[in-house]
Amino acid sequence: MDQMAVKIRAKDLNLFYGDFHALQDIQFSVPEKAITALIGPSGCGKSTLLRCFNRMNDLVENCRITGSIRIDGQEVVDDRTDLIALRKKVGMVFQRPNVFDLSIYNNLLFGLRIHRMVSGKDRILATIRWGLEQVGLWDELKDRLNQNARTLTLEQQQRLCIARVVILRPEVILLDEPCSALDPIATMRIEELLRELKRDYTIVIVTHNMQQAARVSDYTGFMYLGRLIEFGTTSQVFTNPRDRLTENYISGQFG
Amino acid sequence: MSGARVRQNIAFGLMGLVTMLVVLPIILTLWYVVANGIGAISLDFILQPPRNGMREGGIFPAIVGTFILIVGTMILSLPIGVLSAIYLVEYAKDNLFTRLIKLAVVNLSGIPSIVYGLFGLTVFVVLLRLGTSILAGCMTLAIMSLPVIITATKEALESVPASYREISLSLGATKWQTVRHCVLPYAIPGILTGTVLSLSRAAGETAPILFTVAAFYLPRLPRSLFDQVMALPYHLYVISTQVPNMPLSLSFATAFVLISLVFLMNLVSIILRAHYRRKRQW
Numbered sequence: 001m002d003q004m005a006v007k008i009r010a011k012d013l014n015l016f017y018g019d020f021h022a023l024q025d026i027q028f029s030v031p032e033k034a035i036t037a038l039i040g041p042s043g044c045g046k047s048t049l050l051r052c053f054n055r056m057n058d059l060v061e062n063c064r065i066t067g068s069i070r071i072d073g074q075e076v077v078d079d080r081t082d083l084i085a086l087r088k089k090v091g092m093v094f095q096r097p098n099v100f101d102l103s104i105y106n107n108l109l110f111g112l113r114i115h116r117m118v119s120g121k122d123r124i125l126a127t128i129r130w131g132l133e134q135v136g137l138w139d140e141l142k143d144r145l146n147q148n149a150r151t152l153t154l155e156q157q158q159r160l161c162i163a164r165v166v167i168l169r170p171e172v173i174l175l176d177e178p179c180s181a182l183d184p185i186a187t188m189r190i191e192e193l194l195r196e197l198k199r200d201y202t203i204v205i206v207t208h209n210m211q212q213a214a215r216v217s218d219y220t221g222f223m224y225l226g227r228l229i230e231f232g233t234t235s236q237v238f239t240n241p242r243d244r245l246t247e248n249y250i251s252g253q254f255g
Numbered sequence: 256m257s258g259a260r261v262r263q264n265i266a267f268g269l270m271g272l273v274t275m276l277v278v279l280p281i282i283l284t285l286w287y288v289v290a291n292g293i294g295a296i297s298l299d300f301i302l303q304p305p306r307n308g309m310r311e312g313g314i315f316p317a318i319v320g321t322f323i324l325i326v327g328t329m330i331l332s333l334p335i336g337v338l339s340a341i342y343l344v345e346y347a348k349d350n351l352f353t354r355l356i357k358l359a360v361v362n363l364s365g366i367p368s369i370v371y372g373l374f375g376l377t378v379f380v381v382l383l384r385l386g387t388s389i390l391a392g393c394m395t396l397a398i399m400s401l402p403v404i405i406t407a408t409k410e411a412l413e414s415v416p417a418s419y420r421e422i423s424l425s426l427g428a429t430k431w432q433t434v435r436h437c438v439l440p441y442a443i444p445g446i447l448t449g450t451v452l453s454l455s456r457a458a459g460e461t462a463p464i465l466f467t468v469a470a471f472y473l474p475r476l477p478r479s480l481f482d483q484v485m486a487l488p489y490h491l492y493v494i495s496t497q498v499p500n501m502p503l504s505l506s507f508a509t510a511f512v513l514i515s516l517v518f519l520m521n522l523v524s525i526i527l528r529a530h531y532r533r534k535r536q537w
Contacts, residue, residue, distance in 0.1 A: 056425060061349065087427035098422050100437070110436070111426045164426065 004031035007172060007202040008053060013067035013077075015048060017060065022048050024226045026067070030172075030219075035194060035203045037217035037234065039210055041254065044223040046206045050174050052076075053204065054090040055083055071172065088115055090172040091165030095180055097157035099149035099164075104141055107149045107160055108132070111168045131167035135159040135193060155186035159193065166197070173197065175205040179212065191216045210250060214238050222246045288514065292507030300508060304474035309494055310501055312474075314509055319476055320484030321458055321516065324468065327393030328400055328457050333450055335397070336404030343405070344412040345434050357409075364402035369462040371399040376466040388481040392468025399463055400453040407449020411442035444528045451524040455517045461488040471497075487513040 008030035015023035023045050030036050038046040048057065055076060057063045069076040076086060088111075100107050108128045112118055118127050128145070132138040137159050141152075149160055158178060165173055175194075179187040194203060194216055207213050213220050214234060221231040222245070230237060230246045241247040248254060303313035347353040375395025385391040415438045423433040461469075469489035477484045491509045494501050 054425060056421070059421065059424065084427045084429060087425055092425040094418070094422070094425075096418070098418050100419075100422070101441075110423075110428075114426065114428045114432055168426065 004034065006030065007032040007071065008204075009068075009070045010049075010052070011068045011070075013049075013052065013069060014065070015045075015052065015057065016062075016064045018062040022226050023052070026228050028221060028228055028231065030202060030204055032202050033198060033200070034218040035198050035205060035216055036219040036221065037213035038204065038206045038221050038223060039208075039213045039249075040223035040229075041249070042208070045226045046221075046223045047176050049223065049228075050176055050204060050206050051092075053172065053174055054087050054092055055081065056092065058083070084115075088168050089170055090174060091168060091170040092174045092176065093158070093161050093165060093178050095177045097154055097161050097181060099152070099157045099160055101148065101150055103146045104149050104152070104160060105145040108164055108167055111164060115168060117168070127167060131163040134166045134197070135163040137163060153186075155182055155189065158182060158186075158190060162190075162193065162197075166201075170201065172202045172204065175203065177206055177208055180208060187212070222249060224249070285514070288507050288510050292504060292509075292511040295502070295504040295508035296511065300505075301512070305472070306474075309472065309490075309498055310505070314485075314487070314490060314512065316474055316476060317485040317487045317490040317509070318512060318516070320469075321487040321513070323389060323477065323484060324392055324396060324464065324486055325454055325458050325516075325520070327389060328396040329450070329454055331393055331397035332400040332404055332453070336401050336450075337408050337446060339401075340405045340408035340412060341434060341439075344409055345430065345438070360402050360405050360409075364406060367462075368399060368460050369465075371395055372463040372465050372467065374398065375463060380467055386481060387466065387468055387483050389468055389477060389484055390480045392464045392484075392486075395463045395467045396457040396460070399460070400457050403453035403456070404446075404450055407452070408442065408446045411445025411449070412438060414445065415441045440531075443531050447524045447528055451520055455520060458517055458520070459488050459513060461492050464489060487516070 006029045008028075010026050010028040013023055013026035013028070014021070026049060028049070038049060040046050051057045052065065052069055053071070053076065057065065065077050067077060071086075071090065075081070100110065102110075105128060108131055109124065112124060112127060118124050129138055129142070132141060137156060140156070141147075149157060152160065158181070162173070162178075179190055182190065191212065194205070197203060198218075205213075205217065217234045219232065220234045220237040222229045222237060222241075222243070224245055230241060230243045232242075237246060238250060241250060300313040301318065302315050304316050305314065306312035343353060343357060347356075372395065375391060375398070379385050379391035379394050380387055383391075385394075419437045419441065420433050423437040424430075428436070457463075464486055468483060469486050470483040471493060473483055473485050487509060491506060491513065494509065495506050
């Protein structure tokens with residue numbers, strides 16, 4: 001993994017919720033244009049770490065972060081960070097397919113409007129088409145763009161959520177257990193999509209599902225009680241873990 | 256039938272009965288007002304000024320006065336109320352100061368309206384030298400309406416799921432864009448309900464306008480914001496208690512017009528709500 005370009009580098013990262021020390025001395029490098037999975041038992045801090053990369057923890061009161069996160073060498077843990085630009089560059093997909101209670105068209109238009117990215121009906125439609133094509137939804141939905149997005153299947157909704165992020169041309173996509181609301185077949189298809197997207201984007205996925213991490217990711221980080229216990233290529237972490245804790249977790253002895 | 260089923264039926268029966276007890280007085284009152292007042296309602300009654308010591312003629316100036324007061328109160332209280340609720344819910348940090356403000360707002364909505372009337376008299380009429388005027392009256396009514404509008408808006412905003420804000424912010428929206436496009440649209444029905452409720456109350460109150468704007472008898476339309484006006488609730492009070500030999504049907508007809516006005520406002524808010532639901536975009 002040394003030859004991989006690093007997209008995100010976290011150094012001495014500590015995070016506190018009030019008195020609770022949720023992330024402890026995290027040293028972590030996310031390789032560019034690859035899928036990095038974060039695994040670990042509930043409450044280990046994997047979602048919290050993910051939310052550091054686009055500063056979503058700012059929404060939590062009494063949350064304090066020390067240390068450094070650099071994305072393309074630019075410091076993120078800094079009061080002067082332009083959160084709007086950061087979140088455009090580092091998009092996020094959540095656990096529940098949380099489409100807006102609006103039409104498919106308007107779901108995708110939202111980000112374009114906010115960032116004033118395109119104007120004119122034709123160019124907006126072309127961009128929306130491009131976004132839906134990226135997630136394999138255009139053919140299914142092209143004739144009903146004005147339909148409310150809540151009427152779609154959960155898989156379609158989650159794809160739409162990914163399209164809503166992709167359409168803003170981000171460089172990093174963070175996914176927080178994106179398949180936990182989906183059935184196995186939909187999960188496989190979303191994983192397929194992620195493998196296609198990694199050609200253009202750096203992807204970090206938090207998952208509760210070890211098989212998913214093994215199937216889809218190139219690199220895996222194992223977290224436990226707020227620490228990053230082990231990080232390496234997925235094949236190394238799963239076949240030849242260096243740490244006893246990792247081995248026990250992967251072999252299903254706790255979780 | 257099982258015991259649980261019987262108990263359930265008894266409980267439902269009781270609840271239905273209690274609901275009837277709540278609705279019945281309203282229906283009876285409405286029926287009484289309509290039955291006694293409908294005979295006096297005519298185009299002249301609505302479009303003519305009162306004559307012969309208010310014993311004849313219509314109530315046009317009072318209708319116009321109440322209408323002006325409602326509109327003025329809404330213009331003053333709606334933006335201030337909604338904006339301060341947005342500030343309290345979306346922007347203010349949760350500290351002792353904001354908690355005190357929230358507590359004060361809740362308590363203010365319980366203050367008797369005559370207190371607002373005296374407040375309006377001392378502050379707007381006397382201190383700010385507005386005199387008894389539409390402006391002073393609207394300001395007094397607006398102050399009285401604010402707590403209800405703020406509380407309703409606050410609750411409407413708080414009921415919008417946090418995840419809506421989260422998606423919007425995660426897409427790089429500013430706080431204001433998030434509030435404007437992902438929170439407010441879902442809070443509008445609640446805000447409308449609260450606003451109409453408080454404006455209905457303002458339309459029917461006598462005490463706050465007693466010293467600040469209401470004219471005993473002024474059979475012409477106001478000429479400026481600094482003019483006095485007649486208003487329906489005060490007019491009703493006057494003709495019911497201060498004018499001897501007043502035909503009772505005129506009082507009921509006035510009450511009927513006031514109720515209709517409030518009903519109309521509620522109808523408009525229902526239509527607005529339905530319209531807004533349909534038209535919502537990004």
